[in-house]
Amino acid sequence: MSGVYRTAQICKNGHVITSNTNYTAHLSNFCPECKAETISACPECNTPIRGQYDVPGVFGVSTYTPPKYCHHCGHPFPWTESTLNSISELLDMQDQLTEDEKQHFMSYLPIIFDETPQAEVTALKLRLLFNKLPSEIGSLAKNVITDVISESIKKILFP
Ligand SMILES: [Zn+2]
Ligand SMILES: [Zn+2]
Incomplete structure (x- = not known):
């Protein structure tokens, strides 16, 4: 069964704000940890940053690490x-x-x-x-x- 990538919000220093922007309560324009601005899309091509990977019916307890490069344009975050x-x-x-x-x-x-x-x-x-x-x-x-x-x-x- 194929899943879907949620969108992540991450600060410019790489702290994960949330791995699923559907949880809007977690969203923040600035990082609580380092005060840097946060992004949820690639600054180069505007593609949403891949967050957690959800498979319907499967409750995966995987830890999320921010991607290092945009999966769409390959530009480093x-x-x-x-x-x-x-x-x-x-x-x-x-x-x-x-x-x-x-x-x-x-x-x-x-x-x-x-x-x-x-x-x-x-x-x-x-x-x-x-x-x-x-x-x-x-x-x-x-x-x-x-x-x-x-x-x-x-x-x-x-x-
Ligand atoms: Zn931060
Ligand atoms: Zn990109």
Whole structure:
């Protein structure tokens, strides 16, 4: 049986306000946690942000995590964009990685964020680049990334 995606409302820093905007009582223009503005559609293409997935007759108790990219246009959501920007700034602060390696580093991120089938192999490749970073930059980058990756990727990337 096929289900339906509800629409989520999420603050620009990635805090979930609600995974189903049908519950209007939960809606809020600003995040109660960090006061950032909230959105319920992709800022690029205006497609509603995928919230919880409801299957009729099935009461799933699944935890909802905000999507990192718009499923419609593929653009990173603001919370993903700020993660990517922070990493990119950190990479610019060091010269252990070549420009090519920096580009690889950045291109690996969407793959491990999205847990595509290549995620684990990519995490391994990313670890090799991580190991080249100066320790201070590396540990800051680790802090930024840890928040947004799954446990299984974490184990590969930061064993
Ligand atoms: Zn927030
Ligand atoms: Zn979009």
